[in-house]
Amino acid sequence: MHENLITVKEVSLNNNCPECYGKGGLMLTFKQKVIENQLYKSITSEIEEDIHCNKCNNIIYPERWTDDIERIVEYQQKAFTPMSASTYVKKMSWIIITLAFIIVLAIVLLVVII
Ligand SMILES: [Zn+2]
Known part of the structure; x- marks a missing residue:
């Protein structure tokens, strides 16, 4: 089983970067x-956000956020619509379910015949 973080939304921020003080490089x-895993794929409701700067290539950790950045992030969090949490069963699962069903059916038939 493995966990993946997939990017759902990217917003460029107008704030100055706390690391290089450049403007226009911050991306939220x-x-x-x-x-x-092999049997299913599940989208969780767990969201992570991070900010990085395209100009200095730093990740801007929350400890480095200014009040302005915090306000913007809060606003963007409210505006953000995550993908709805859901689980998809993969083909492999269906094959196993079908096989199990056939085996059970075969056993039942054998018992009835004998
Ligand atoms: Zn920067």
Whole structure:
């Protein structure tokens, strides 16, 4: 089983970067956690957001956020619509379910015949 974070939304921010003080390089990214194994794929409701700067290539951690950045992030969080949490069953699962069903059916038939 492995977990994946997939990017759902990217917003460029107008704020100055707390690291390089450049403007227009900050990107706020919303990521949603997806769990996947051989049998199913599940979109969780777990959201992570991070900010990085395209100019200095730094990740801007929450400790470095200014009040302005915090306000913007809060606003963007409210405006953000995550993908709805759901689970998809993969083909492999259906094959196993079908096989199990056939085996059970075969056993039942054998018992009835004998
Ligand atoms: Zn920067």
